[in-house]
Amino acid sequence: MKVIQFYKSEAQLIKKAAKQHRDAQQQLYTKYSPKMLSVCRQYIRDVHFAEEAMMSGFLKVFMNIKNFKSEGSFEGWIRRIMVNESISFLRKEKQIFFTEEMTSYKEESWNNINSDLEVEQIQELIDSLPEGYKMVFVLYAVEGYKHSEIAKMFEISESTSKSQLFKARKMLQQKLNKQNKISNGAIEI
Amino acid sequence: MAPLKFEEKIKEKLEQRAIEPTVGSWKRLEAQLDKQPHARKGYKTIWYSIAAVFVGIMILAFMFRGQNSVSGNKDTQFVDVTNEIQEKDNLEIVLENDTQEQEVKEKHQDRLVDKTKKDIILRSNTKKDIVVHNNDPISEDDTSKNQINTSIAAKVKDTFKFSPPKQEIAKTIVKEGELPISADIVEDKVASVVAQIQELKNNNEEVTEEEIDVLLRNAQREITSQEIFKSNTVNASALLQEVENEVDETFKQRVFEALKTSFQKVKTAVAEREN
Numbered sequence: 348m349k350v351i352q353f354y355k356s357e358a359q360l361i362k363k364a365a366k367q368h369r370d371a372q373q374q375l376y377t378k379y380s381p382k383m384l385s386v387c388r389q390y391i392r393d394v395h396f397a398e399e400a401m402m403s404g405f406l407k408v409f410m411n412i413k414n415f416k417s418e419g420s421f422e423g424w425i426r427r428i429m430v431n432e433s434i435s436f437l438r439k440e441k442q443i444f445f446t447e448e449m450t451s452y453k454e455e456s457w458n459n460i461n462s463d464l465e466v467e468q469i470q471e472l473i474d475s476l477p478e479g480y481k482m483v484f485v486l487y488a489v490e491g492y493k494h495s496e497i498a499k500m501f502e503i504s505e506s507t508s509k510s511q512l513f514k515a516r517k518m519l520q521q522k523l524n525k526q527n528k529i530s531n532g533a534i535e536i
Numbered sequence: 537m538a539p540l541k542f543e544e545k546i547k548e549k550l551e552q553r554a555i556e557p558t559v560g561s562w563k564r565l566e567a568q569l570d571k572q573p574h575a576r577k578g579y580k581t582i583w584y585s586i587a588a589v590f591v592g593i594m595i596l597a598f599m600f601r602g603q604n605s606v607s608g609n610k611d612t613q614f615v616d617v618t619n620e621i622q623e624k625d626n627l628e629i630v631l632e633n634d635t636q637e638q639e640v641k642e643k644h645q646d647r648l649v650d651k652t653k654k655d656i657i658l659r660s661n662t663k664k665d666i667v668v669h670n671n672d673p674i675s676e677d678d679t680s681k682n683q684i685n686t687s688i689a690a691k692v693k694d695t696f697k698f699s700p701p702k703q704e705i706a707k708t709i710v711k712e713g714e715l716p717i718s719a720d721i722v723e724d725k726v727a728s729v730v731a732q733i734q735e736l737k738n739n740n741e742e743v744t745e746e747e748i749d750v751l752l753r754n755a756q757r758e759i760t761s762q763e764i765f766k767s768n769t770v771n772a773s774a775l776l777q778e779v780e781n782e783v784d785e786t787f788k789q790r791v792f793e794a795l796k797t798s799f800q801k802v803k804t805a806v807a808e809r810e811n
Contacts, residue, residue, distance in 0.1 A: 369566060376562055381554035388555055398557050406568050466549045473546075488543040489550055523542075 357421060365413040372409050379422065380405070383429045389485050390433035392474050397433070404432035430490060434500065437478065472522055480515035487512050721762060725755045745796050 363371030383404065387397040408425055415424055464472075473481055482501070486492040487508075492500075494508040501508075729751050736743045760778050 367569075369569075372569070373562055373566075376565065380557050380561070384555040384557050385550065385553040389550060394555065397555075398561065401557065402561060402565055402568070405565055406572070409569055410572060464545075464549075466553045469546050469549055489547045519542075 358417065361412060361415065361417075361421060364409060365415075367409075375408075376405060379425055382422070383425060386426055386429045387433045388470070389473065389489060390430070390482065391436060396436065400432045400436040401429060403436075404429040407432070426490075430486070434482070437482075472519060475522065476515055476518055479511050480518060483508050483511035484515035484519070721759055725759055729755050745792070745799065749792055 360371050360374055364375055380401065384394075384398055384401045387401045387404070388394060391397040391400060404425070407428055415421065473485065476484060483497055486497050486500070487494070494505045494512075497503075497508040498505045732751055733743050733748060736747060760774070763774065
């Protein structure tokens, strides 16, 4: 039977993990892996691939943990690594496309949109977006990245990032309105 | 509902979400971590290896230094000992030669005086007597010559005995430093020197010490050079020996000069006594 030592503070845990103590690393993994898998899942539709990306992210975390400066939060640092790993995974799979076509959207109201969606429903809506739209939307709306950062990350212009976000929002609005109409029993002609 | 509000709701819900990874995911990660070369450990090993190499170099340097100092001491001792021994040997040999030569020269001087006396007596006698007496001095002269020759030969041999003590010393100090002067060559040279002296005597009636010395030196040099050529290999110790001989030449010369002056003194003293 393996005895795992529990460390009191996270700083102590990080120090031990930096010294390649497996028990400390395991504790950090157990603590953060569910959240980080959720992060990876936002970008990668297949949960198994998402887990693969997460594992690769954790490997980088533990190999570079000595470079972590306790200026920011450890969770935020891991989260950034996970986002980068997910994006590089998708890049390897060549799944990211940034379409420039401007389709006309009808101006619809956000007022009748049901905000009490389950997280699975939200994930489904995000998954339904084209990869380019999805990336920019999640990075901007959920992770809080700036357009300049997104543009640098994908080597695109800031205006492209902005247009991608605009289109993503429009598409989501349309989809949510459609869902509302179905749930309210209204038939679209 | 504004889009920003909707996005905030999405963000909130997604941040709260947690997806449990598959069972055994940690084991897989642990296996991957074990495969990775740990940077910290790597640096440690590099530093340890650098330190080990440095320590090794230091030890080797100390050992090498120690050896050098020991060998250096040996060298100086070697040089000092040989010089002392060689100088002592030369002195002894010179002393021996001095006594021998003095004895020989005294005998020779006596005989020369006897010979002149007999010659004067014989001149006053008859032809027959003269013939008879002419034979006598010749025979006497021959015997004296022979005696002189033997004494010269002894001297020559003595001079050639200069090298053996050196060789013995060289044997004891330098393991392979033996000078291979064979007995045949020495004998031949002795015979040739004696013959040359005889020839000179026949031509000039008297052979000076200078001439004998020159002949002996030449013979010595020839012997050493012959030995070097015979061996087909350049023997370092033989060359060294030759150089030492040359170096000692001045010392020898001084000794011979001293002998010469003493001989002259004895000669004049004997002549004065006779008169």
